[in-house]
Amino acid sequence: GEDVEQSLFLSVREGDSSVINCTYTDSSSTYLYWYKQEPGAGLQLLTYIFSNMDMKQDQRLTVLLNKKDKHLSLRIADTQTGDSAIYFCAEREEGGGNKLTFGTGTQLKVEL
């Protein structure tokens, strides 16, 4: 089956950039997503990228997709304490209907 992997923890200083990485195994992925989970809350969609794109920018967020290496990254510029959360990448496979496969999640800690 599909497998989506992320590193478990990332710690950055406030004001620095954060880069959260994700690797996936399913080459038929059509959409890839980043979700954010704040403490005590459900997941919220941050951004997504279609598989025929290399990059997508949305304010402080930049998503890079390397389809050849099946690698997805999320860069957060000027990281703030409010960005502290768990970040999940997820993929939707072609023909997978409305199901998503989620990664293991990366806990981002922003230090002053």
Add this chain to the structure above:
Amino acid sequence: DVKVTQSSRYLVKRTGEKVFLECVQDMDHENMFWYRQDPGLGLRLIYFSYDVKMKEKGDIPEGYSVSREKKERFSLILESASTNQTSMYLCASTLTGRAYEQYFGPGTRLTVT
């Protein structure tokens, strides 16, 4: 705003009890999902439903069942709770075709003692 609500934020049950987790969405979404979230394992899909009375197994359906009698409500049932079902349970919903937007409830932290 889409709202997905779950019946309880915290629940403590004993081993062997039958447990019902309820999820309600108010945006007429066809698709609803139940996940469990465990540290280091991320979200794993238990069951999903793409229409009333329809259900499909996800990746880890063992020990669980579901019910979808009305479009807005999707219930997860633990027939006989066990300690390894202690977890955070998340419900989500989405419109058909808009798989890029799964809306999540706040989660139910279930502890089975």
